[in-house]
Amino acid sequence: MNNVTFLSPVQEQLKLVETRLHAQADDRHPDLRAALEQILAAGGKRIRPTLALLVGNMLGAPEDRIVTLGASVELLHTATLVHDDLIDGSLLRRGMPTLNARWSPAATVLTGDFLFARAAKLAAETDHLPLMKLFAETLAVIVNGELAQMFSARGVISRENYMQRIYAKTASLFEMTSRSAAMISPVNESTVEAMRQFGYETGIAFQIVDDILDFTGDQSTVGKPVGSDLLNGLVTLPAIYYAESQPADDDVKSLSDGGWANEERMTRLIENIRRTDAISKAMNEASQHVDRALQILQRFEPGTERDGLENLAKFIVDRKI
Numbered sequence: 165m166n167n168v169t170f171l172s173p174v175q176e177q178l179k180l181v182e183t184r185l186h187a188q189a190d191d192r193h194p195d196l197r198a199a200l201e202q203i204l205a206a207g208g209k210r211i212r213p214t215l216a217l218l219v220g221n222m223l224g225a226p227e228d229r230i231v232t233l234g235a236s237v238e239l240l241h242t243a244t245l246v247h248d249d250l251i252d253g254s255l256l257r258r259g260m261p262t263l264n265a266r267w268s269p270a271a272t273v274l275t276g277d278f279l280f281a282r283a284a285k286l287a288a289e290t291d292h293l294p295l296m297k298l299f300a301e302t303l304a305v306i307v308n309g310e311l312a313q314m315f316s317a318r319g320v321i322s323r324e325n326y327m328q329r330i331y332a333k334t335a336s337l338f339e340m341t342s343r344s345a346a347m348i349s350p351v352n353e354s355t356v357e358a359m360r361q362f363g364y365e366t367g368i369a370f371q372i373v374d375d376i377l378d379f380t381g382d383q384s385t386v387g388k389p390v391g392s393d394l395l396n397g398l399v400t401l402p403a404i405y406y407a408e409s410q411p412a413d414d415d416v417k418s419l420s421d422g423g424w425a426n427e428e429r430m431t432r433l434i435e436n437i438r439r440t441d442a443i444s445k446a447m448n449e450a451s452q453h454v455d456r457a458l459q460i461l462q463r464f465e466p467g468t469e470r471d472g473l474e475n476l477a478k479f480i481v482d483r484k485i
């Protein structure tokens with residue numbers, strides 16, 4: 165599916181978001197400004213601000229507030245990526261060198277901190293206290309999830325653990341984005357709750373597909389080695405489906421005892437997962453979340469923005485990267 169189908173209704177507003185993003189380091193240290201330009205140049209599809217804009221436009225939010233919200237959530241997302249890349253030792257993201265590939269860990273952490281601060285300032289500029297509280301809570305969820313993954317998720321084959329991790333890592337920010345856009349719109353609480361659920365379902369689907377692409381993508385387009393999650397001890401949904409169908413597999417049994425640190429074992433396990441229906445089962449589960457998201461949209465009047473949100477949700481399970 166052509167991603168323009170969901171971007172096109174907000175193309176002009178996305179340019180406004182982009183301008184706000186690039187303005188965040190205008191009066192700062194030249195190196196910090198250069199770093200921000202490098203990070204923003206790495207691009208991405210700006211899915212989170214697009215989500216904010218589509219929801220806000222559908223529900224009648226003032227344009228300046230949803231543009232500010234869009235810039236805020238994208239900066240928050242960008243800040244988490246800067247820290248994630250450092251934590252994971254990733255030297256490439258979307259085929260481009262990460263910040264930590266060129267800078268010291270200290271400078272990389274401080275740049276991430278600066279981005280968090282600017283994201284929070286933008287959130288405050290929406291002038292909506294409940295939104296600012298939600299922003300802070302979501303950041304805490306993301307950081308707590310990262311710590312939990314670091315200390316208590318390696319080698320764990322658990323659907324519950326997995327869902328908690330992907331909520332913290334990805335779905336919480338999608339949820340916050342669509343909920344926040346509704347919060348600054350002239351709508352009732354049930355509409356805000358519907359948009360929260362829409363963000364949750366699309367966010368869960370998005371991360372499941374990301375985890376599938378870790379098995380099916382190629383290194384040059386995904387920007388990291390195939391199967392890197394398992395090589396880092398993180399058991400994602402395709403591996404969980406495989407473990408449920410092949411509990412006697414020695415490589416599966418080794419995971420809880422640190423077998424994920426054995427590259428030969430994990431390479432074999434990755435190939436076995438790719439050969440079974442574990443990946444298609446995981447994709448089916450992602451599709452179920454998208455179907456629930458689409459069902460939520462049925463309560464809203466048909467229109468350009470609702471079509472855009474439907475296309476965004478469908479794109480999540482159609483993307484190849």
